[in-house]
Amino acid sequence: MAPKYTLLYWEDSPLLFEYSNTPFEDNTELEVFSKHLSPQGMHFAPPVLQIKDDESGNDFVLSQTPAILAYIGSKFGLVGSNEREHATINQLTLTALDLSNETHDLHHPISVNLYYEDQKTESKRRAEDFRENRIPKFLTHFETVLQNNTNNNNNFLVGLTISTADLTLFQVLDGLHFALPRRIGTLRKSGEYTRVFQLYDRVKDELKDYLGSKRRRDYSIGLYRDYPELDQE
Template identity: 45%
Template sequence: MAYELYYWDGLQGRGEFVRLALEEAQADYVDVTRGPEQDGLGTGAMMALLDSRSEPHPPYAPPFLKDGDLIVPQTANILFYLGPKLGLAPKDEGLRYVANGLQLTIADLVTEAHDTHHPISGNLYYEDQKDEAKARASDFIQHRIPKFMHYFERVLLQNPDGHKRHMVGDALSYVDLSMFQIVEGLRYAFPKATKHFADHYPHVVALHDAVAKRPNIAAYAASGRRIPFNESGIFRHYPELDKAVR
């Protein structure tokens, strides 16, 4: 049976980290909310599971993955589950926990990126918190991006098996794919701030470039399956929040 991925239609968001793994592995999957309602798909199918009173362990929010009767929620948890099945996790069990820790750190960065445009509440429009967003984005650009990215750069350099090409282990993993998405998202949201990324974080950018050239990822990026970044997702480009850094 095909994997069923549940995430909001029209958004890359957190679901994109899972899509990249499924696409790289050429796994059989259904992006449920993008399918027709008459086939039992669409947003209604996702909401039915979220609101279910019969499902013993309903997910709190998307993304979540359905594999047969099993429902796996949360991006990092989904990738921890899928990684070994798709050949995108280290064979060593201990390193699988290292990979999961890195993915959780990536999740922290994603949350902070989201909070640059919604620093007060996700229930308010961006326009209702623009001043606060400017302050939050400034701190994110000046302090938080460098803190995260220097860490990821150091992980690449210190991975004893990765030859500066992989975040964990000696082969491509879902963490490498997620780092590709992080660079893509930050470049979209903050083009001025990330203009010199290759100078500051050369190994992270080299990893991004290597993933972009992988045949399955390149084909996915060129297809209609890859939803473009937009101002409804996590990584949003508001020019007033972006500024150049040295």
């Protein structure tokens, strides 16, 4: 019997489930999971994944985005075909998540315990460096990786097929399109990151049914936020 997956609070999580057609419950009720969360529980912060094993009846609960991605990626056949591909996919997934974390820190450079309004001055300063230096550095990196993967017409980051790394990069780029539309527009038009945006467009097309459905949650004030004062061409 297939295990039953329940997710809490994972903005970008469902992609791997959707891509591999794996059923899951997307639970946004924090109360259901509060017993698992610190200080009383074993998990520092959401997202949290609960895996209910129908055979043994045992629950297994896991947190930390990269740990969840590694676990389900391996179940869903998205981590390459050998140990080295597996490790490299993990590496590139982590780098894509670093870009995602820096996008979060854009609106919370001082503290997650303060409102954005209370750290707006610092946010604006951070956004300048992020737009000018960090995003291009990340995009150049992924463009180089795609260019060097001659296995498959440079269609995927690692090996011959799509992996957790490609899906994670798609999600981060999608979030950046929402958060910094003007800056991303400029970078796309520059023509310097052709392969990166081709990968983005291809995954978007493959997932269009899901992305157009009600199952895809709208961005609002989570990890990716549309604060026009932080954006610029």
